[in-house]
Amino acid sequence: MIEITALRKSFGSLEVLRNINFSVEPGGVVALIGPSGSGKSTLLRCINLLVIPDDGAIRVGRTAFSFGQGASVPKTRVLADFRARTGMVFQNFNLFGHLSVLQNVMEAPVQVKKMPKDKARALALKQLEKVGLADRADQMPHTLSGGQKQRVAIARALAMEPEVMLFDEATSALDPELVGEVLNTMKQLAREGMTMVIVTHEIAFAREVADRVVFMRDGIVAEEGPARQVIDSPREEATRTFLAHFH
Numbered sequence: 001m002i003e004i005t006a007l008r009k010s011f012g013s014l015e016v017l018r019n020i021n022f023s024v025e026p027g028g029v030v031a032l033i034g035p036s037g038s039g040k041s042t043l044l045r046c047i048n049l050l051v052i053p054d055d056g057a058i059r060v061g062r063t064a065f066s067f068g069q070g071a072s073v074p075k076t077r078v079l080a081d082f083r084a085r086t087g088m089v090f091q092n093f094n095l096f097g098h099l100s101v102l103q104n105v106m107e108a109p110v111q112v113k114k115m116p117k118d119k120a121r122a123l124a125l126k127q128l129e130k131v132g133l134a135d136r137a138d139q140m141p142h143t144l145s146g147g148q149k150q151r152v153a154i155a156r157a158l159a160m161e162p163e164v165m166l167f168d169e170a171t172s173a174l175d176p177e178l179v180g181e182v183l184n185t186m187k188q189l190a191r192e193g194m195t196m197v198i199v200t201h202e203i204a205f206a207r208e209v210a211d212r213v214v215f216m217r218d219g220i221v222a223e224e225g226p227a228r229q230v231i232d233s234p235r236e237e238a239t240r241t242f243l244a245h246f247h
């Protein structure tokens, strides 16, 4: 469902992604782990083209892009279409503060897909029900807990009926007692067969929910394999050192 080939990205003279290769099967769940600054967010942003790679190729479903010499930069319209099909959830929710919960979830289907409002409302309510927040539809975001905000953000991404979901430290900004409800929502999505790439420091969650773990270090994939194998018996010294921080 996702295929990343020889991906490179620099910011000025800083090489942040140096020849990244990996793929995700349809319905697969990959946990992306690694030290701060190793390039995890940049890689995730490349997958939905919030960041345009310098070189390499990306395929999501049937849509493929190449970058680098001879490749043309995708047009704004093409980028918007593509981003709409790859749902992204950020650490800080990024909800629209001036819109109600329901309006937040309806916004993209109405604005981007030009969906009629009554249809968008029904779809939004369905997604809010799925994350257990249908009864909060008319509230404003500031009245919600962090965990509820993040579940609204997930419902909002799902309302675009994405082919894949990308999570960038979706629970890192939450108080500890609110982490579980968001992880449970993610777990439920995984069970339903959503293809997911999850940047996380929740190692126990990665071990339980992910099929595969990709360990990044200094812009490369330093180790990759079945989740339990990488987490329980890493082959690389760097992976062991990193994981030791979580015991």
Ligand code: ADP
Pocket (backbone or CB within 6 Å): 011, 014, 016, 034, 035, 036, 037, 038, 039, 040, 041, 042, 043
């Ligand atoms: P991670 O998510 O693993 O912590 P990031 O992908 O956020 O890593 O960052 C990798 C490196 O790229 C860091 O050194 C960061 O400062 C740098 N970086 C990320 N985004 C930008 C940007 N837009 N401009 C310049 N440097 C950036």
Ligand code: MG
Pocket (backbone or CB within 6 Å): 040, 041, 042
């Ligand atoms: Mg990051």
